[in-house]
Amino acid sequence: MAQWRWLLLLVGLLVSLGAVLLLADSLLRLYNTLALISPLLAQVVLGVILAVGVGAAGFSLYRLWPFLRPRRRQSSLQAPRYPQEAAAANLYAVQNQVEQIQDQVARQALQEKARSLEFSNPSQALTIAVFGVGSAGKTALVNELLGQPVGQVGAALGTTQTQQTYPWQIPNVSKALQLVDTPGIAEAGIAGTDREQAARTVAAGADLILFVVDDDLRQAEYTVLQALISMGKRVLLVLNKADRYPETDLEALLERLRSRVIPPLSPDDIVAVAALPQPLPQVGGGWLQMQPNLLPLRARLADLLRQEGETLIADNLLLQTQQLGETARQIIDSQRQAQADAIIERYQWLSAGAIAVTPLPGLDFLATAAINAQMVVELSQVYGCEVSIEEGKALALSVAKTLTGLGLVKGTVDLLALGLQTNLATVLAGRALKGTSGAYLTRIAGKSFVEYFRQNQSWGDGGMGAVIEQQFRLNQRDAVIKAFIKEAINRVVPIAREQP
Ligand SMILES: Nc1nc2c(ncn2[C@@H]2O[C@H](COP(=O)(O)OP(=O)(O)OP(=O)(O)O)[C@@H](O)[C@H]2O)c(=O)[nH]1
Numbered sequence: 242m243a244q245w246r247w248l249l250l251l252v253g254l255l256v257s258l259g260a261v262l263l264l265a266d267s268l269l270r271l272y273n274t275l276a277l278i279s280p281l282l283a284q285v286v287l288g289v290i291l292a293v294g295v296g297a298a299g300f301s302l303y304r305l306w307p308f309l310r311p312r313r314r315q316s317s318l319q320a321p322r323y324p325q326e327a328a329a330a331n332l333y334a335v336q337n338q339v340e341q342i343q344d345q346v347a348r349q350a351l352q353e354k355a356r357s358l359e360f361s362n363p364s365q366a367l368t369i370a371v372f373g374v375g376s377a378g379k380t381a382l383v384n385e386l387l388g389q390p391v392g393q394v395g396a397a398l399g400t401t402q403t404q405q406t407y408p409w410q411i412p413n414v415s416k417a418l419q420l421v422d423t424p425g426i427a428e429a430g431i432a433g434t435d436r437e438q439a440a441r442t443v444a445a446g447a448d449l450i451l452f453v454v455d456d457d458l459r460q461a462e463y464t465v466l467q468a469l470i471s472m473g474k475r476v477l478l479v480l481n482k483a484d485r486y487p488e489t490d491l492e493a494l495l496e497r498l499r500s501r502v503i504p505p506l507s508p509d510d511i512v513a514v515a516a517l518p519q520p521l522p523q524v525g526g527g528w529l530q531m532q533p534n535l536l537p538l539r540a541r542l543a544d545l546l547r548q549e550g551e552t553l554i555a556d557n558l559l560l561q562t563q564q565l566g567e568t569a570r571q572i573i574d575s576q577r578q579a580q581a582d583a584i585i586e587r588y589q590w591l592s593a594g595a596i597a598v599t600p601l602p603g604l605d606f607l608a609t610a611a612i613n614a615q616m617v618v619e620l621s622q623v624y625g626c627e628v629s630i631e632e633g634k635a636l637a638l639s640v641a642k643t644l645t646g647l648g649l650v651k652g653t654v655d656l657l658a659l660g661l662q663t664n665l666a667t668v669l670a671g672r673a674l675k676g677t678s679g680a681y682l683t684r685i686a687g688k689s690f691v692e693y694f695r696q697n698q699s700w701g702d703g704g705m706g707a708v709i710e711q712q713f714r715l716n717q718r719d720a721v722i723k724a725f726i727k728e729a730i731n732r733v734v735p736i737a738r739e740q741p
């Protein structure tokens with residue numbers, strides 16, 4: 242119990258003790274006075290006063306107990322402390338989410354991915370992808386890092402056609418590593434695009450990316466680098482072919498790269514290397530062959546793996562489960578959207594038919610007649626909200642009132658009258674217009690409910706009116722209205738015609 246509570250209790254006890262003593266004294270005097278008249282009366286009065294006193298004390302204690310009672314330590318769910326735990330918790334949630342996907346092919350693909358993440362373990366080899374535009378020197382870098390010519394190096398773009406994986410170990414770093422050489426990105430042609438896609442997949446799955454460039458970042462490189470970083474990937478930017486630049490130019494280039502760097506990439510994460518220096522012509526004739534220099538990269542890698550080695554894999558695992566969750570969420574969202582659209586479509590023509598054959602006085606009841614509570618219930622079920630029919634009725638009514646209040650019922654009738662411009666007989670045209678307007682209002686209301694259920698039964702900051710107005714605006718486009726009216730004429734006019 243907190244100290245102030247003890248103090249409060251002590252003061253309370255002292256005050257109560259004083260009050261009890263005072264009360265006892267007063268009672269005694271009252272008893273003595275009454276006993277002079279009648280001892281029985283004195284006993285009854287004292288008994289009643291004591292009973293009331295005990296009752297009041299009991300009631301006070303009952304009300305005060307929650308306040309005074311020692312609090313138990315909150316046993317709230319502990320947030321996962323390590324990325325590994327967070328990834329496991331996230332993966333469990335994602336697996337449940339994936340189960341809800343109805344499309345079998347999509348579901349199986351995501352289940353497979355989830356299983357592969359489930360069985361990946363942080364003690365496995367750390368994957369480093371060597372990534373970048375064609376001819377930046379990725380393969381030359383891999384060869385030099387491994388100390389043997391494992392991959393083909395060539396001046397032409399597209400020398401590396403498919404990814405290659407090599408086991409690797411850095412002195413004084415216990416972590417087992419694997420280097421993945423990838424085809425170049427930003428190359429022309431369909432084959433180039435396919436190779437880029439394969440390279441991006443490797444990068445997206447890697448624990449660490451060596452993003453190789455051989456000059457200042459081109460727009461295409463910058464965009465991909467930014468995308469990888471904002472995705473949450475850990476990247477080192479490697480400026481290769483340092484031998485091509487005099488020292489001052491190289492410093493200036495590094496400075497420029499560092500100034501364009503995107504947080505959380507730090508200036509330390511940008512290093513210059515020469516994987517396969519080319520011979521340089523000398524002033525007095527002859528050629529100078531420089532030695533490869535990967536020291537800055539080796540040093541940064543060793544530091545990084547010592548500092549972040551343990552968390553790189555777990556961080557990546559977490560990132561991948563989050564991405565999987567996002568993919569599953571998007572699939573479920575479009576699946577729900579399709580189900581909701583089918584429900585709205587069904588109800589809009591149902592209400593169109595009903596309204597076309599029911600004489601409605603004026604426009605006031607049009608929205609109320611158009612919005613069906615059962616549609617609200619069915620839409621809620623699609624989004625797992627389970628609204629009862631009573632709640633559905635109340636929601637339908639308030640949306641109808643808002644539609645009327647915002648002038649959208651009249652707006653709908655005017656909008657459709659303009660589009661319908663029929664040469665039908667007046668009565669028939671009137672019925673067709675009312676039926677079509679009813680269908681349109683059902684559609685606006687249905688789409689507004691979808692937004693409401695998508696946001697966990699909330700109308701958002703702007704309230705119900707803002708959502709409805711937005712849906713009205715979105716559906717007001719010429720092409721939407723034209724298609725809607727065409728369908729309405731096919732469906733509503735025959736029903737209206739049947740009516741005497
Ligand atoms: N001057 C210089 N040239 C280099 C260096 N590293 C690689 N090169 C040259 O750059 C060209 C491309 O090298 P690769 O290693 O095949 O490049 P890559 O990025 O793997 O290219 P792709 O496989 O086509 O994507 C070759 O002609 C290499 O000789 C370097 O450090 N300095």
Ligand SMILES: [Mg+2]
Pocket residue numbers: 379380381392393394400401422423424
């Ligand atoms: Mg290559």
